[in-house]
Amino acid sequence: MSFFERLKTQGSAEWRAYAEHPFTTAMADGTLPEAAFRHYLVQDYLFLIEFARAYALAVYKSPRLADMRAAAAGVSAILDVEMNLHVKLCAGWGLSARDLEQAAPAAEMLAYTRYVLDAGMRGDLLTLQVALAPCVIGYAEIAARLAARDNARAATNRYRVWIDEYAGAPYQEVAAKARAHLDRLADLYVTPAREAELVAIFKEATRLEADFWEMGLRKAGE
C-alpha cells in the first residue's frame, strides 16, 4: 500500500469526515446555501496566501534541487495563477478584491494554515508535505467524487465551476504529482516511528480541514 493510502487508512475516520463532509456533497447537489459558499470563498482566499507561504517554506526546506523546483512551481502557481482565478471566481459571486483583502480571518482558517506552517517548520520537508496533503491531494479526490454525482456538472448547478476546477485534468495532475512526490519522500525517509508521528499530523490536519467546511455551514446557519 502506498504511503498516502496508509495515511488515509490509518486516519480513515478523519478522512471520511473531511472528504465526505455535507458541505461538499451540498455543492454537488446544488443545495449549499449561498452564504456558506461565499464565506468559504473569502476564507479560501486568505488560505491561499498562507499556502503560498507553506510552499515557499518547502523550497527553503528541500534537500534537493528537484524538490526546490517543484515547490517553487507551487509558489508561482498559487500567487500568479490560482489567486487570480480566485479573484475572478469571487467577482462572479459579487465579492470584490477589496472584500477579500479586508476580510477578517476566521479561526478555522488560522488554525489549519498555522498548524501546517508550524508542523512544517518544526519538522522536515516530508512533515510539511504530509501536513499539506489533505488540502492538495484531498481537493482532487473530493472534486472527483462530486463530479461523478448526478447533476453535479449540470449548467443549473451554481457550484459547478468549483467542481470543474478541481475535477478537471490540470488540477488532477497537480494532485497526482503531489501524491507521487509524497510517496517518494516517504520511501526515502519513513520509519515505523516516523510514520506514527506523520499519521498523527495527517489526522490533525484532516480534522482542521473538515472544520473549514464546517465553518462554511455554520455561517449559513447564522
Add this chain to the structure above:
Amino acid sequence: MSFFERLKTQGSAEWRAYAEHPFTTAMADGTLPEAAFRHYLVQDYLFLIEFARAYALAVYKSPRLADMRAAAAGVSAILDVEMNLHVKLCAGWGLSARDLEQAAPAAEMLAYTRYVLDAGMRGDLLTLQVALAPCVIGYAEIAARLAARDNARAATNRYRVWIDEYAGAPYQEVAAKARAHLDRLADLYVTPAREAELVAIFKEATRLEADFWEMGLRKAGE
C-alpha cells in the same frame, strides 16, 4: 501611553471580550460548570507545551544576551515549574498525567498556539512578544480583576486556586517584567507602520485567546 496600553486601547473591543469573558467571571463567582473548567485545564496543559516552544523561539530570536537569558528563564519556568504545578492542579480535579498526555488537542488550542508560533517565526522578537502578550500579561490582569470580586477567594470557591496562582505576587511579577520588556522592545523598534501591524497581531491573538475561554464554556453546554 506605554506600548502595551496602546495595544489594549487600539484593540479594546477584543481585549474586553477576552479579559472580561463570562468564563473568567464565572470562575470568580464559583458558578463555572466543572466540565468547562476541566476541559480548559486539559487544553491548557497542551497549551503550555507550545508556550515552552514559543519561549524557546524567543531565545533563538533574541538579538541580545539579556533577552536570551530572560526567554530561557521562561522556558525553564514553564517546563520545570508550571507544568508540574499544572499536573498537580489537574490531579486535584481527577485528571491523571495520562489523561493530559492522551488528550486530543482542541482546534482553539491549536489555533492560538500555532498563530503565535508562526507570527513569531515570521517576524522578529518584538512580534513574538506581542503575540504572547495576551496570555502572559493578560492572565495577570484577569486574575487581579477576579481576585477583587466578592467571595472570589472564599474557601468555598473551587476556582480559588486558579485565581490565587495568577493573582499572586510571583505571577504578577512575571507579568510585570514581561510588560516592561515589551515596552522596552517597542521603544527600540516601533515605527507607526510597525505599530499598525503589531496591533493587528495583538488583536488576532486576543481574539484567539477569547475563543479558548469560549471553548471551555461550549464543552459545558454539550
Add this chain to the structure above:
Amino acid sequence: MSFFERLKTQGSAEWRAYAEHPFTTAMADGTLPEAAFRHYLVQDYLFLIEFARAYALAVYKSPRLADMRAAAAGVSAILDVEMNLHVKLCAGWGLSARDLEQAAPAAEMLAYTRYVLDAGMRGDLLTLQVALAPCVIGYAEIAARLAARDNARAATNRYRVWIDEYAGAPYQEVAAKARAHLDRLADLYVTPAREAELVAIFKEATRLEADFWEMGLRKAGE
C-alpha cells in the same frame, strides 16, 4: 540620504574592501587567473541554490502580498533562469553539470549563505533583505564599475561575459528594484536602534562577500 546609502556610508571600509576587491578589478583587466575564476564559478553555483532558499524565506516572511510576489519572482529567476545561465557559463569554462553538483562547498560559501539565512530567519523581512543586499545590489554596482574600465568589455577579455551579465540592463534593473524595495521597507520599519543592528548585519554580510572573492584568489595561489 537613502537607507542603502546610509548602510554603505556606515560600512564604507567593508564596502570598499568588497566592491573594489582585487578579484573584481582583475576581471576587468583580464588578469584574473583562470583557476581563481573557475573556483569562484563553481562555488557561485552552490551559492545560487542557497540564494533561492533565501528568497523563498523572503516569501514566507513577507507581511504583504506584493512583497510575496516580488520575492517569489526572485525564487523563479534564480531557479529557472540564472542557474541555467550559470550552467552554460560553466560549460564554457569546461565545467560540467556533474562538476557543479559534486563540488565540495567552500567554507566561504557556507559562511556567507548560512549567515544570510540565519539572520533572515531570526529577524524579519527587512533584516533578510539587508543581509542579501551586498550580493543583490552590490553585484550591479561592481559590474557597472568594471564595465567602465578600459578594455573591460573588449572581445579579448575572457571575463567580459560576467561583466556584461551584471552590467547589462536586465540585471541593473533587478538591482535597482531590490534597492528601491529595501529603501521602502526601511522607511516603514527603521528606528535608530534598528538601524544600528542592521548596519552590523550589513557590514558582516559585506565582509563575508569579500571573503568570497578572496577565496577565489587564494585558490589561484595554491
Add this chain to the structure above:
Amino acid sequence: MSFFERLKTQGSAEWRAYAEHPFTTAMADGTLPEAAFRHYLVQDYLFLIEFARAYALAVYKSPRLADMRAAAAGVSAILDVEMNLHVKLCAGWGLSARDLEQAAPAAEMLAYTRYVLDAGMRGDLLTLQVALAPCVIGYAEIAARLAARDNARAATNRYRVWIDEYAGAPYQEVAAKARAHLDRLADLYVTPAREAELVAIFKEATRLEADFWEMGLRKAGE
C-alpha cells in the same frame, strides 16, 4: 555499530583532521602559542551564544516533552553556567567581559554556527543534533585523548584548565548523554537515504570545526 560510530566511520578523514588537529595536541603539550589560544577563547565565547540559540531551536523542534526538557537543560547550562565559566577562564588570560562582547566574529565561527543553525532549521531535531555532535560529543573525545598524554595535566601546562574542564566527569557525562540521545533518535528515524544525508551534514560540520582550530593557529602565525 552505533549511529554515532557510523557517522565517525563514514567521516573518518574529517573526524581525524578535527579530533587530532595540531591545535589540540599543542594544548596537551603546552606548546600552543598563547595568541592562538586567546583568539580561540574569544571566538568560543561568541560560539557559545550561538550554541545556546541552537539548543533553543532543539526545544522548539522536539516532538516529545522529554526531548524538550533535555534541550532546555542544555540552554540553561550554556547561558547560566558555561558562559560564566568562560568569562572567568578568559579573565585568567587577561580578557575582560568587554573584550569578549566587542570582539569581531571570525568567519570560521560564523561558518560553523550558522551552518548548524541552518541545517537544524531546515531539517528536524535529528538533523540538528547531528550538526551539533562534532562539538558536543567531539570535545569530550578530544579532551579525553589529550588528558591521557604525558604532562597534559601537569601544573606547568597552562592549558590544563581547558583539558580538565572537558575531560572531567561532568562534561564527559553531558557528552555521553548527548551521544545516547543521538543514537536513540537515529534508532527511531534513520533510513539509508536519511543516513547518507546526515553523514554529509556531519562531515561538513566536522570540517568547519577543524577550521575553528585552524583559525586559532593562523592567528598565532600573524
